[in-house]
Amino acid sequence: MMKWLIGxxxxxxxxxxxxxxxxxxxxxxxxxxxxxxxxxxxVVEQIEALINAVTSAIDRxxxxxxxxxxxxxxxxxxxxxxxxxxxxxxxxxxxxALLEERITLPVTIGNDANAAALGEWxxxxxxxxxxxxxxxxxxxxxxxxxxxxxLLLGRNGGANEIGHMTIxxxxxxxxxxNVGCWEALASGTALARAATLALNRGRDSLIPQLADxxxxxxxxxxxxxxxxxPLAQRLIAQAGELIGIGMVNLLHIYAPERIAVGGGMAKDxxxxxxxxxxxxxxxxxxxxxxxxxxxxRLGGNVxxxxxAALVTQHTGLAAQRDRP
Amino acid sequence: MMKWLIGxxxxxxxxxxxxxxxxxxxxxxxxxxxxxxxxxxxVVEQIEALINAVTSAIDRxxxxxxxxxxxxxxxxxxxxxxxxxxxxxxxxxxxxALLEERITLPVTIGNDANAAALGEWxxxxxxxxxxxxxxxxxxxxxxxxxxxxxLLLGRNGGANEIGHMTIxxxxxxxxxxNVGCWEALASGTALARAATLALNRGRDSLIPQLADxxxxxxxxxxxxxxxxxPLAQRLIAQAGELIGIGMVNLLHIYAPERIAVGGGMAKDxxxxxxxxxxxxxxxxxxxxxxxxxxxxRLGGNVxxxxxAALVTQHTGLAAQRDRP
Numbered sequence: 151m152m153k154w155l156i157g158x159x160x161x162x163x164x165x166x167x168x169x170x171x172x173x174x175x176x177x178x179x180x181x182x183x184x185x186x187x188x189x190x191x192x193v194v195e196q197i198e199a200l201i202n203a204v205t206s207a208i209d210r211x212x213x214x215x216x217x218x219x220x221x222x223x224x225x226x227x228x229x230x231x232x233x234x235x236x237x238x239x240x241x242x243x244x245x246x247a248l249l250e251e252r253i254t255l256p257v258t259i260g261n262d263a264n265a266a267a268l269g270e271w272x273x274x275x276x277x278x279x280x281x282x283x284x285x286x287x288x289x290x291x292x293x294x295x296x297x298x299x300x301l302l303l304g305r306n307g308g309a310n311e312i313g314h315m316t317i318x319x320x321x322x323x324x325x326x327x328n329v330g331c332w333e334a335l336a337s338g339t340a341l342a343r344a345a346t347l348a349l350n351r352g353r354d355s356l357i358p359q360l361a362d363x364x365x366x367x368x369x370x371x372x373x374x375x376x377x378x379x380p381l382a383q384r385l386i387a388q389a390g391e392l393i394g395i396g397m398v399n400l401l402h403i404y405a406p407e408r409i410a411v412g413g414g415m416a417k418d419x420x421x422x423x424x425x426x427x428x429x430x431x432x433x434x435x436x437x438x439x440x441x442x443x444x445x446x447r448l449g450g451n452v453x454x455x456x457x458a459a460l461v462t463q464h465t466g467l468a469a470q471r472d473r474p
Numbered sequence: 475m476m477k478w479l480i481g482x483x484x485x486x487x488x489x490x491x492x493x494x495x496x497x498x499x500x501x502x503x504x505x506x507x508x509x510x511x512x513x514x515x516x517v518v519e520q521i522e523a524l525i526n527a528v529t530s531a532i533d534r535x536x537x538x539x540x541x542x543x544x545x546x547x548x549x550x551x552x553x554x555x556x557x558x559x560x561x562x563x564x565x566x567x568x569x570x571a572l573l574e575e576r577i578t579l580p581v582t583i584g585n586d587a588n589a590a591a592l593g594e595w596x597x598x599x600x601x602x603x604x605x606x607x608x609x610x611x612x613x614x615x616x617x618x619x620x621x622x623x624x625l626l627l628g629r630n631g632g633a634n635e636i637g638h639m640t641i642x643x644x645x646x647x648x649x650x651x652n653v654g655c656w657e658a659l660a661s662g663t664a665l666a667r668a669a670t671l672a673l674n675r676g677r678d679s680l681i682p683q684l685a686d687x688x689x690x691x692x693x694x695x696x697x698x699x700x701x702x703x704p705l706a707q708r709l710i711a712q713a714g715e716l717i718g719i720g721m722v723n724l725l726h727i728y729a730p731e732r733i734a735v736g737g738g739m740a741k742d743x744x745x746x747x748x749x750x751x752x753x754x755x756x757x758x759x760x761x762x763x764x765x766x767x768x769x770x771r772l773g774g775n776v777x778x779x780x781x782a783a784l785v786t787q788h789t790g791l792a793a794q795r796d797r798p
Contacts, residue, residue, distance in 0.1 A: 297633070300624070308761055309621070311726040314759065316723055318644070433653065
């Protein structure tokens with residue numbers, strides 16, 4: 151009998167639910183705008199309805215479990231969503247218990263960055279590796295880490311806040327309150343800020359034209375760089391170097407076999423990659439220099455497939471729950 | 475029957491071998507100056523002789539195994555010492571095979587920082603924890619990490635080069651070639667260098683008197699700070715802050731239940747601790763701020779007890795060795 155995983159990607163704007171097989175092939179999917187303003191119960195009802203929709207054609211006994219990837223900090227052992235910046239009234243929500251009550255299937259909750267890492271490891275660029283780091287670079291920087299074939303969670307699931315490594319101790323203040331975090335220097339937000347600053351000083355560039363009266367984003371800088379805009383090319387080089395400094399840290403800390411990069415910035419990875427590579431070759435110790443740093447492979451499905459992959463963690467998490 | 479672990483601490487100047495029970499109580503020990511200039515074979519013979527000495531009174535069948543902690547990079551899966559800065563002619567030495575040939579006991583080789591982490595976790599300040607970080611701060615900064623009750627090794631045992639996180643991207647060049655490493659800024663060597671620099675500029679201080687014509691070391695700065703020397707106190711505060719920045723990174727990266735500090739600087743931890751704590755409270759995200767950061771507990775025995783603790787990793791490493 152075919153066995154199924156259900157993946158639930160709980161985003162601030164969109165809720166996606168899929169049914170996938172154990173190889174990461176999606177057989178059914180549904181999506182709705184998240185009822186973000188209506189509190190947890192409304193969202194739990196949405197999730198239930200979408201799970202029913204993607205499982206209507208199959209025997210529910212063939213479902214291994216349901217994985218939910220949630221934004222913000224999650225306690226995966228307790229199954230509690232601690233906080234979600236984009237969902238109203240979500241604080242210490244026992245999402246696993248709420249869902250298990252309704253759907254009578256084993257539920258595993260995880261942080262979306264950890265879920266994505268697990269998804270890429272099982273179904274994407276990390277397949278077959280023992281040590282694997284997934285980095286997502288978009289408005290912020292997050293990630294997840296597999297070492298010795300295990301997702302690293304740490305105390306209360308708090309590990310791998312890799313965006314909040316200080317890489318410049320006298321650097322800009324980060325949203326987290328710390329100073330000089332990797333995220334504050336090398337995220338898409340930081341790149342957009344650097345571009346805006348340069349343009350406000352009157353630098354000539356294609357960027358404003360490509361942004362077309364919208365606020366400038368990292369993707370506009372990348373688009374301008376593709377048209378050989380000198381300011382954009384310089385900004386991309388700087389961003390690539392800053393990304394590279396954090397990558398050197400990740401190589402020295404985790405010694406992975408591969409680093410995969412997802413998130414909005416990964417779409418333009420070919421632009422950043424040569425600058426990242428230069429920093430890695432200059433600054434990393436010799437055994438770490440050749441580690442591949444490549445775009446993630448699951449693209450827009452990394453959220454839902456990652457959520458589905460969380461199901462594979464269920465047994466381990468249950469064991470931790472039962473420990474003294 | 476009592477079961478025994480043998481721990482071998484292979485240092486550049488001293489070779490120590492102990493016999494301990496499985497609770498970390500030492501029942502026999504031997505030490506000799508390491509035959510550092512005579513090549514691997516001479517040292518292997520020394521190790522064999524000391525193991526014979528500490529096991530002469532017991533039945534060898536009661537020995538679980540032998541663990542060897544070696545300085546510098548080690549491939550724990552292959553059992554090979556890749557390089558040791560202080561031992562002549564040691565490059566890619568298959569120490570496990572060389573020893574197993576002579577002593578017919580299972581041998582596990584590990585990097586000394588990883589060994590120390592494991593020793594503190596099993597027998598010292600990390601007892602009973604699932605997630606634990608050990609940091610050694612002396613001439614350099616190193617460490618080892620236990621997560622989910624497992625020593626993190628990474629590809630070829632290269633993980634946890636925590637001294638080589640960049641914390642100041644435009645900082646001083648490190649011995650590893652990178653720029654602004656934690657080790658380059660916050661080690662005992664860095665503190666001694668900062669003191670020497672200040673004194674060369676004519677600052678008045680007790681430090682030179684305490685160093686007594688020897689080159690200034692971190693311990694002299696600490697001793698002067700204990701006598702309320704203003705320059706020394708300021709240097710200690712700066713060093714504590716720099717140590718603290720790296721600690722914030724470790725908290726965000728590993729989310730441990732405790733960080734233990736060993737190495738020469740740990741002897742004066744009471745001086746650094748308030749400055750470290752201040753930075754952690756200011757800069758770490760709220761859930762990480764209360765994590766204890768405390769001196770390690772095994773003191774001078776951390777090397778040998780850590781080496782003995784490596785024996786407990788034997789099964790896991792053998793499994794990795796056998797994997798495709």
